[in-house]
Amino acid sequence: MNILGLIVEYNPFHNGHLYHLKKSKEVTKATHTIAIMSGNFLQRGEPALFDKYTRARAAVENGVDLVIELPTMYACQSAEIFAHGSIAMLNSLNCVDCICFGSEEGSVDILSTISDILVREPQEFRSYLKNYLDDGALFPTARSSALFDYISNNNLIDISKEKLLDVLNSSNNILGIEYIKSILRLKSNIKPFTIARVQSEYNSEAIESSICSATAIRKSLKDSSDINTISDVVPLNTFNIISEKISTNFNPMFDEMYYNILTSTIARDVNILNQYFDVNEGIENKIYQSIFTTSSLLDLQLSIKSKRYTLTKIKRILNNILLGITKEDMESVKTMNSMPYTRILAFNDKGREILKKIKINSDIHIVNKFSNISFAINDENFKKLIDYDVKASNIYNLIYYRNNRDLLKGPMDFYISPIYIKQT
Structure with a gap:
């Protein structure tokens, strides 16, 4: 068994995914795949298009074998925290052989060299x-x-300063470097691989071919009530699942x-806002x-944005306030x-295998149903992570179930079981 780890959001799962x-299965020769997936709120400080179980x-249905939730406290933060939580989860399973992530660079050697220097910090x-x-x-x-000076003077890799800057300023390269840094810091045996992203820029809003960014797909669903606008850029399984959700008013x-x-x-917590993370x-x-x-979220975000605080940073800060993620709790996990x-x-x-x-191989607790978590109720970190997951789902579902209030039984994490897809 050769197990490949993937770190994903699948918001939604499209042709690029x-x-x-x-390609990841091919380059790693993996026989089995695990995806560590963000839950109902995502790394850029926004809610997922559809709930975590649907995604x-x-x-x-599109070929991943096992999907595990990345705890909310890691899922909504900077690349460094997001990557550390993801790699720590994969490493804790004690059975993952490799990871493979998409990057603009497409070379794991360059990213590994940079990561090694940043972790070791030589004099x-x-x-x-x-x-x-x-x-x-x-x-x-x-x-x-x-x-650049250190790499050049030590003849580590052949790279120009312009190329290095390009590597360090590209979204997926940044995440890839953080993944490798976490592997090194944890002294993990997980081997990193990367493949180059194809055709579409990460934040591109245009649907121009069969492979486009998730950003473009979300924009299309937001701007048009015709779901067929995305039919050519997502697999049929994804299209059918989204169609089913929309047809049932989700x-x-x-x-x-x-x-x-x-x-x-914000109005209620004005005196304690500085206690929230970031x-x-x-x-x-x-x-x-x-x-x-302001009269809209975008207006609010833009009114706070500055040279020091990027729009993405502002979105994460506001999301931390929304979910109640405090500095004290984040520091502890x-x-x-x-x-x-x-x-x-x-x-x-x-x-299942x-x-x-x-x-x-591992002593990690496997949570299938919340009725099974009483064994760890005295574990402070366990309780903290789970509590934030429940809170995030509750906040998410107040809006997600707005057209199906009769189906909202309460904290839905206690009512929904893992989804089993029988292979044919």
């Missing part, structure tokens, strides 16, 4: 970095220059739907003032080296 899945089902590199910072360079610029979710809940939370340097005052002068539990969302027959191997 299918290409990545097939997990689409993943398994020569630190001296270069200090000199650039002393000269007044901003940290990202200083770090890039120091990396419509796509977008971040502005939470504007009223968010602003109410709310620093007095930005809580700007956030509070802005809820009275963000550097955990092992996960106390793994939560199953969907699986097939091969997924993986679960059997996890049970043999």
Whole structure:
């Protein structure tokens, strides 16, 4: 058994994901696949298009064997925290042989070299970095220059300064570097692979071919009531699942739907806003003032945005406020080296084989149903992570079930079981 780990959001699962899945299996020679998938809120600080079980089902129907939820506390944060939580989860299973991620670079050697330097921080590199910072360079610029000097002077790889800057400024490369850094820090035996992204830029909003970005698909679903606009860019299984959800009045979710809940939370918590994760340097005052002068989430985000705070950073900050993620709680879990539990969302027959191997190789708790978690109720980290997952699902579902209130029984994490897809 050769188990491949994938770190995903599948928001939604599209043709590019299918290409990545097939290519990853090919380059790693994997026999089984595990996807660590974000739950109902995602890394850019926004709700998922459809709920986590629906997205997990689409993943398994399209060829993933086992889908495990990445705890919310990691899923909604910066690349470093997101990557660390994901790799720590895969490593804790004690059966994953490799990971394969998409990148703009397409070469794991370059990304591994950069990662190794950033983890080891050799004295020569630190001296270069200090000199650039002393000269007044901003940290990202200083770090890039120091990396180039160290790589060049030690003949590690043949790369120009322009190429290095391009690598360090590309979204998926950044995530890939963080994955490898976490593998190194955890001294994990998981082997990293990468494949180049094809045809579409990560944030491109245009549907121009059969492979486009998830951003473009979400925009199409937001702008048009005709689901057929995405029929050529998602696998048939995904298209059928989305069609089924919409036909039963579970419509796509977008971040502005939470504007009223968010602003109410900000108004209520004005005196404790600075306790939420990433709310620093007095930005809580700007956030509070802005809820009275804006009428939409985008207006609110743009009114807070500055040179120091990018739009994505602002979205994550507001999401932390929405979900109540505090600095104190994040500090206690963000550097955990092992996960106390793994939560199953969907699986097939091969997924069952993986679960059997996890049970043999690891002492991690496998959560199938919430009725089974009483054994860990005294584990503070377990309880903290689970509590945030439940809270995030509850907030998400208040809007997601708006057209199906009769189906909302309460905290739905206690009512929905993992989805089993029988292989044919």
